[in-house]
Amino acid sequence: MNDLRRLAGLWRRRDPTVQDLPLAVGLAAVSLLPPFYGHGTEVGDLPVRPFDALAVVAVALECLPLAVRRRWPAASLVLVVAGFALDQLRAYHTFGGSALALALVSAGLHLERHRRATVVLLSAAYVPLAVALDRLGSSEGLEGFVTFYLAVVAVWCIGVRLRSARAAEAERRRRVAEESRAAERSRIARELHDVVTHHVTAMVVQAEAARYLTAAPDRLDETLSAVTDTGRRAITDLRHLLDLLNPDHGTGHGTDARTPSVTDLRTLVEQTRRAGQPVELTEDGEPAEPAGSAEFVAYRVVQEALTNALKYAHGSRTSVRVRHREKEITVEVGNDGPGSRSGSPGGSGRGLAGLRERVEALGGEFAAEERPDGGFAVRARIPSGSRS
Numbered sequence: 001m002n003d004l005r006r007l008a009g010l011w012r013r014r015d016p017t018v019q020d021l022p023l024a025v026g027l028a029a030v031s032l033l034p035p036f037y038g039h040g041t042e043v044g045d046l047p048v049r050p051f052d053a054l055a056v057v058a059v060a061l062e063c064l065p066l067a068v069r070r071r072w073p074a075a076s077l078v079l080v081v082a083g084f085a086l087d088q089l090r091a092y093h094t095f096g097g098s099a100l101a102l103a104l105v106s107a108g109l110h111l112e113r114h115r116r117a118t119v120v121l122l123s124a125a126y127v128p129l130a131v132a133l134d135r136l137g138s139s140e141g142l143e144g145f146v147t148f149y150l151a152v153v154a155v156w157c158i159g160v161r162l163r164s165a166r167a168a169e170a171e172r173r174r175r176v177a178e179e180s181r182a183a184e185r186s187r188i189a190r191e192l193h194d195v196v197t198h199h200v201t202a203m204v205v206q207a208e209a210a211r212y213l214t215a216a217p218d219r220l221d222e223t224l225s226a227v228t229d230t231g232r233r234a235i236t237d238l239r240h241l242l243d244l245l246n247p248d249h250g251t252g253h254g255t256d257a258r259t260p261s262v263t264d265l266r267t268l269v270e271q272t273r274r275a276g277q278p279v280e281l282t283e284d285g286e287p288a289e290p291a292g293s294a295e296f297v298a299y300r301v302v303q304e305a306l307t308n309a310l311k312y313a314h315g316s317r318t319s320v321r322v323r324h325r326e327k328e329i330t331v332e333v334g335n336d337g338p339g340s341r342s343g344s345p346g347g348s349g350r351g352l353a354g355l356r357e358r359v360e361a362l363g364g365e366f367a368a369e370e371r372p373d374g375g376f377a378v379r380a381r382i383p384s385g386s387r388s
Helices: 002-012 018-029 053-068 073-088 095-110 117-136 141-210 216-243 262-274 293-312 351-361
Strands: 280-286 318-324 328-335 367-370 376-383
Touching: 018 053, 018 073, 018 095, 053 073, 053 095, 073 095, 073 117, 117 141, 141 262, 141 293, 262 280, 262 293, 262 318, 293 318, 293 328, 293 351, 293 376, 351 367, 351 376
Parallel strands: 280 318
Antiparallel strands: 318 328, 328 376, 367 376
């Protein structure tokens, strides 16, 4: 099966002329077989003439140009029409006459320029053909010639319709590709924001605190160690994120990136505490199996809320509450300081807005607002279980 697929792939990559050549040669060969004499398309209802040398010429003109029907559709169509006219005027009625329909569909599908002129030219050429057939004794009459002309137009329209459908599909794929690239850029920007902002904010806060601890060597050493640990964790998380951008990711050739989840909350909270932020963590219930994207988004909600607490309410009491339910995870992070809205001074506006997008993409609810009794709270309800 794999060998057949490989051969099919190689064949599809060949030049269109090479691909169409077997059809052209095969149709010509069949048309020259005695059992198929006089069994082709017939216009004019003239008595069938025995094959002679001109019959071979007519068959060649009708069939062989199909080899270039995609590369040079106009030339192919003109030659096929010339062969078809010779076929009808000499009354061979060869099986190769069916090549006219293929040439018309191909021209309607592949012809890029002078499409209208081609239609006008062929329509004009049909008139003297009909007159000549009539003078040769055709019994078709005006109605029969008009009917055949309308049939030819219908075949051309099939090719035009296929062309329109192909163009619409190409446009749809282009839009999907652009939307996918935009969504991927947005996702990467959110990931970079989440990873870099949290760790760097913690490092900045710890470094600022270290400036005032020169008289307390033990605490200074502890703070600098926390800065070092935070930097290492930032490097690790960035490496995981870069692994996601690796083309080999997920193919077994690259390193799998670890996706953070609510099981890492204790480490996150402890890191924030070491940066000087008093944080209380409460977890209710057991994580759903599997929670998937819900766990990841819940982790990011807590991470962004703690980052904002470090930046805008440093030193204020902060609480983190995570509730695991059968089909959802709820997260609430509150502090006694001013907090930060998405448009707070000094902020990029990306963090909370990005969280809202993530939560709502999973069908959840998100809110970030000042509390009536003072302070700031971030709340999220994230569907999990079968919906994640």
